[in-house]
Amino acid sequence: MQTPDILILLEEIVEKVWRLEAFLTEIESISVEEDKELIQFYRSQIRGLKQRLEDPITEIREGQEDFREYLRTYFDVCSHFQTMHQQFWLFVSLPKVYPEVYTFVHSLFPRNQFEDVEPTLVYCPIYNFGEANAIDQFSKLGIFLDKGAGDRVILLLPYVDFRNPMMWTALAHEMGHAIEKDKGIVGSILPELPGRKELEPLRRWLKEFCADHIALRLMGPAYLISFISYIISLHPYFYVPTLTHPQPHSRIEYMRTYLERNCLFHPKAQHYYELFQELTAFYKVSKFDLQQLPTEITSPCPTCKYEYKMKLPESLKRFPELIHQLNEQVNSISFPDVCGTEDLRRAEKLAEDLDHGFFISSYKETTMGEIRHHLNELLTQNTPGQANREEIYSVLKLIEDKPNKVSQIINAGWIQKINRQIDKFQKIFEEDDSILEEKFNTFGNYLESISYNIQKSIETSKIHSLFAPGEKQ
């Protein structure tokens, strides 16, 4: 592992800790007097996490390279962060989910096209995204609900990402599950047969790849990057294949192949891709090839003596032959906004605007130079009162903006983050004369301004599309 990679990992966990604290502040604003003591207790726990992160950041700055130790600290803070995340709901009341999250989902999955899978959103105590419906949940308890309200899709959002649109890409994956279920995609490839329980892991894996494929089509490289950003904070225990989920390595390779085939593999995605490879190599996680999947896997736990063992059913060997059929079906679903190469080109430009603090909700079809040229022509040939109104309006029309797509905005956010955030992080934490809490506040203010900007850009672009002349309502 190299110094920059360790710094990225530390920056990632610093951001998560700050976001957890921001959620606590949100809780505090709606809390009752009796909650205050517990909130203070949580705050002191978060302070403890920050203090643990201070040493590795300082030492790396001073040129020390005790990477093994820093990774241990990283791993401990990640574990503690997840435990704290899980405990919040037990003791304090929770705020409601912001409407911007709904706008994000509705922009990708418009109501008129995906009426049957229109979701509601709730917080998830575990640091995880998910998709559920009440019928399935209650049937596990032997209570059988009727279709209707009980069948509504429920998306689960972790507290920490309550105001982090760059991670909402995972909701596109979760909506992918709902769409797959609604359209019966996996069922059509691998019909459910009574008494064939051994096919269930294969079915679950296909469902995961299907949801990944939908998220990739809509979000492009932003989905891959956010997936890695999420997965690197999990216990290495999650890096092996299970009966419900394929190995993250396989999913990442699948995503990479999709992006490369569609000329969407952005160099910034490579950055996170390599980081994941290095981290798992450091943890000595075995990588299992989907083409030659063994029926039994073992993998050592990097943090204890435990050895992970799992039997995989023979049926999983059919996976490579079925994945092509799956891809064809997913590609045939029509989405209003699929992420393409042009979107990434625009995202590059938007990332610069975002860095300057501008909104990235819209773009101009005509270049500023061209509009300037038309305006100058109009002004040199006419004086007020003389100019033809139609001529004036045709020049004014050129200055109008067009709304950006959600995928452009989110990809711009990730490009900006990879280009700038690590430098910003280093610069803030290099300040010798400020105390740790101030450094966290400064970095937090920076993160908050970027997140607000992206959130507001998504919201503004949606309102823009409603009011723009000639736009479909």
Added chain:
Amino acid sequence: MILNEMQIMARLLEEDPDQRIVIIPIIDAKTQFQPASIDLRLGTDFKVIKNVGFEFLDLLKEETGARLDIANYTERIQIPYNGKFVLHPEEFALGCTLEYVKLPRDIAGRLEGRSTWGRAGLQIHATAGFVDPGFSGSLTFELQNVGKVPIPLFPGLRVAQISFYALKDSKGSFIPYTEKPYHKYGGRVETVGALYYKEPEISILRKIHKEKRT
């Protein structure tokens, strides 16, 4: 000098970014451009006052206490893009523009309401309509319904207009807004409440009153 619509447009297209007026997004130029101003729209982010259980505004509290007071007596309301915010008669709320606005160092702005909404009883600012040269961010509305009937406010409505004044010295202000040591609202894109605790006079008063007590 107040800019006419074509001068506004020329400034929006200015080649030099330091001289450029930025307004993002411009959704419908034909309706938004007025003879000497440009209309602005209402955003989705509001702040309302929760006065129940709050006795008075203690201006002299230290920053942490003041922040908590503000959090306790204001409530942030974010409405969906297709939702509405109903402003009842005599009610006050903070809102903000849908647009991001940035002014160069030689242009000042003046935020005003629009006649249509004024006639319905809607005021969009009380005292803070002046926009300093160099400002950037969303503009805050001090919304008040001085009429007799509730007014539903929908995000995207053109409730305000901004006119632009060129400073007599074309080099502009020596210290634009965001370079001022005590600027509080620059660069913010959300609705921000009163950050009175950051006023330098408040720190002096805090000190004087502390000494008086001891």
